Amino acid sequence: MSRTPTSRTLRSQDWFGGNDLNAFIHRSWMKNQGIPDRMFDGRPVIGICNTYSELTPCNAHFRDLAEQVRLGVIEAGGFPVEFPVMSLGETIIRPTTMLYRNLVSMDVEESIRANPIDGVVLLCGCDKTTPALVMGAASCDLPTIVVSGGPMLNGRHQGKTVGSGTSVFEMSEAVRAGCMSECEFRAAESAMSRSPGHCNTMGTASTMASIVETLGLTLPGNAAIPAVDSRRRVLARDSGVRIVEMVVENLTMSSVVDRNSFENAIKVNTAIGGSTNAVVHLLAIAGRLEIPLELSDFGEQSRDVPLLVNLMPSGTYLMEDFFYAGGLPAVIAELGDILHLDAATVTGMTLGENNSGETIWDDDVIRSTAAPLLEQAGIAVLTGNLAPNGAVIKPSAASPELLSHVGRAVVFHGMDDFSARVDSPDLDIEADDVIVLTGAGPKGFPGMPEVGNLPLPRRLLEQGVRDMVRISDARMSGTAFGTVVLHVAPEAGAGGPLGAVRDGDLIELDVARGVLRVLVDDDELARRLEALPPRVQKSTSGYQRLFVDHVMQADRGVDFDFLVGRRGTEVHGDNH
Template identity: 75%
Template sequence: MPSEQDPDRVPLRSQEWFGGSDINAAMHRSWMKNQGVPDRMFDGRPVIGICNTYSDLTPCNAHFRELTEQVKRGVLEAGGFPVEFPVMSLGETIVRPTTMLYRNLVSMEVEESIRANPVDGVVLLCGCDKTTPALLMGAASCDLPTIVVSGGPMLNGRWQGRTVGSGTSLFEMSEEVRAGRVTECEFRAAEGAMARSAGHCNTMGTASTMACMVETLGLALPGNAAIPAVDARRRLLANESGFRAVAMVREDVRMSRIVTRASFENAIKVNAAIGGSTNAVVHLLALAGRLEIDLELDDFDRAAKGVPLLVDLMPAGRFLMEDFHAAGGLPVVVKELGDILHTDALTVNGRTLGENSTDAVAWDCEVIRMVGEPLLPDARITVLRGNLAPSGAVIKPAAASPHLLRHTGPALVFEGMDDFRARIDDPDLPVDENTVLVLRHAGPRGFPGMPEVGNLPLPKKLLQAGVTDMVRVSDARMSGTAFGTVVLHVAPEAAAGGALAAVRDGDLVALDVTAGSLRLLVDAEEIDRRIAAAAPPLPPETGYASLYVQHVLQADRGADFDFLVGRRGAAVHGDNH
């Protein structure tokens, strides 16, 4: 029989379903019992929802069945009731046209799944690029006690006696194939070497970056960011996370109590120190919007100014995530940054960010540098503004070519990726190493979905001539595993009436990263005239893509839906009978 709850405990929302003796409570318990759930599980113990993004079509998360069992075990050990529920899984390497089109959709599914069901707290199982922000955004809008378990990176890739990283080495070798320096047979042989175990990208791409972000934000246990997927310690972390989730419910430690403005400033600074992905910008902005925390694009420039690059990982460096873990992982970075961070920020284990890193030891000072010997003295993602990006654009100087960080060159414009692919290898393409490649209609509305195509492949004839980088400007994103002098997230995008729509072949585009400037050297009146005459792509008329185009915000606001911004809580009224 149900026992009386401790009057000092936080009221459990799950008891609105399972408590009492009326017909609805009986129905809720009865149907759960057909899975072999005993009556004692409804006696007032916390119900922990395990939000699982497992899918065979999401290779990064394909090992989550095992992790889920570990989380369940931890919940049971702590006296909780674990219940697993699935949500749409976004495989970055598989999904077309782009996973970013569906990030907001998954966040809606997560939010409504949490609210509609009898869960008191949630464990978010995420790993692949968009699964982390999507789950965080949905959970933030409900604001229940929440803890994250990332899936972990793959083991280091090895091929022909050298280290190869997923994504980064793929991009490098693809260009070598196009230039004729690597055969297609060699390229095919390298595929398996780059992805030789379960887990997400082993470079500091978006998946690894977001795992670092959740640990820095305080939403995951120490070590979450870097433990390899196949390391037994990843399973232990999952178990401990499930165990801790129960206590978080009993202590009413909600996401809004953990994540503050200071937490976001910490994340921005750590992203600079690890050489993290530019994708973190749109995801952190969107999450802040859900939590109703004031965060702006310019904060990524201001907060991280002077933060050094400490982690020597691809694509900005040499090593991979397995090496990062062996060197001490994120706690070492936090400890080394010290007072640069708000070390008093609270985390899910009840300790502060600083306390969690007190005992951290740097075991390899090549992989994780000390502040006095950084790879770069200022590694922030730089925000650019000017008449070409009045609402902002971003560039990652750590992954760019120093000689191109101040550059003026003639534009060569591509009207979307179909146009680009059709012409880029044309031997008569009017292009040289000084040309600025401009891609438009690849933003949130224009594609739609803002794909990772901003790191445009270089023209074949220039690759064959030995050119390795060019300035590229677009309203798109790029993979966190990519590199190059690439200006991204231009806002407003061309399809929203941005100045990118006004650029014509031969116009001079001026980039000055030190000055934070991106300009089109054309008279203002002429720019306005061209924008007025531009014809953006026709938007989808039906289906989810139509909803997306109607409601998506621009990149400088996180590309969330306008109607999803903010916290709505987990209260739900009425019953189904």
């Protein structure tokens, strides 16, 4: 196929155009892969950014997806070049993938900038791969399209539906309570993860796939097509075609995504019962694109938005059911004027035009706005003397009776302390108490792990207790549930008041009023904070030191202070 015409000189021609020494070198070494001379004739060079890894089970099928994208790029007259970046397997990596999200974003940004790439396709799926790749590409601001890997098929075990993460947490607590045998627990493993793909609940992977579709960075339908469905491969191929067209149109990320796009994303996250992790990721992406977004926007923009999607952990069904019921296009169509339907997308059409006429095929999986699962479902933002810069809670996954609660604090300083004492028969704790965990924030851990949905004490589980108020500066898995307050900012490790809470202090949680406070007077709290010992750096490794020295707090997206903003694609210090 002849090359796709464009009226401007593409950046890849700085490498491949002309007849000087550098152009000779660049073309010649690429030709050792069997690439013919005609591929260097000025056609768009498309980078396929691949997070394939056998250590990232969610993304282990990406070789096939990358091939489909490659075929689409060639079909449209482009020149596809696949490149790898660090991959983050949520289920495997220790201590937490969040420690490395910013590192991957740096990998993506520098790989794009340093190479002859005119547009990029981001292949992502597992939780942190989506925000990391989008953040890195945003700082370069080239034409960009996202292809998600898709969810696994529904888990099925002993005639029941098994959801990734959500069912695991339930079964694990049942084992600890003596209600389920370890043998039964092990038998559910293969039944839960029975096909390629990421979590089949509305966890962070599904949430972020929905978020990037709402932001306009994917073709319609990206979020919910199962990984093994042939239509996922068609979407990948179509995305390869479309990215070539986007380069010709010079449709960059910043020309697609604006403030209205982020408001849409917050509202859709509410309607789908999305993960609390979307908060830190959206704040970070907005920071890279230099679009104003604050933690308070999540409370304001989600107000009066109903929960429509009946998926675990907030509901009953799984992503396969969501796809058959109409997927995200049906949700967007149902929300209608609640959204900014004139928002741009990578298709060249608006969000409203992309999803006009989409239908709900199962009204128990996707509810109508007239009969929602919940009238008010947004992630709630809390403030008070315990979280001066904010904290979040997901009311749709919490126990309604605990959303207004005053209880006695039982404090654990770090996960080692928690693990050592939580099941002790001597632990002074009752069902009405409030579990407080410190030292699990961005700096304190470091990396802000998904431990906020703390296991309940065995003694209380055996009494039939299944939920308690839990407060921490950590995150939690998007598949998790419970009355869990997260992302307390500033964190204890940065001198925040959470580190001054003592056993027996009364803590007030009032989600309706957006209040989180410890019932201690200001002077006493100030004295306690002043008396706290200085924080000791846990790690001396190169990257972890960089992380601790430069990471911002949860209310700023946990990005590095020096990575905020767009830096473009100009290569400085080029010696070629």
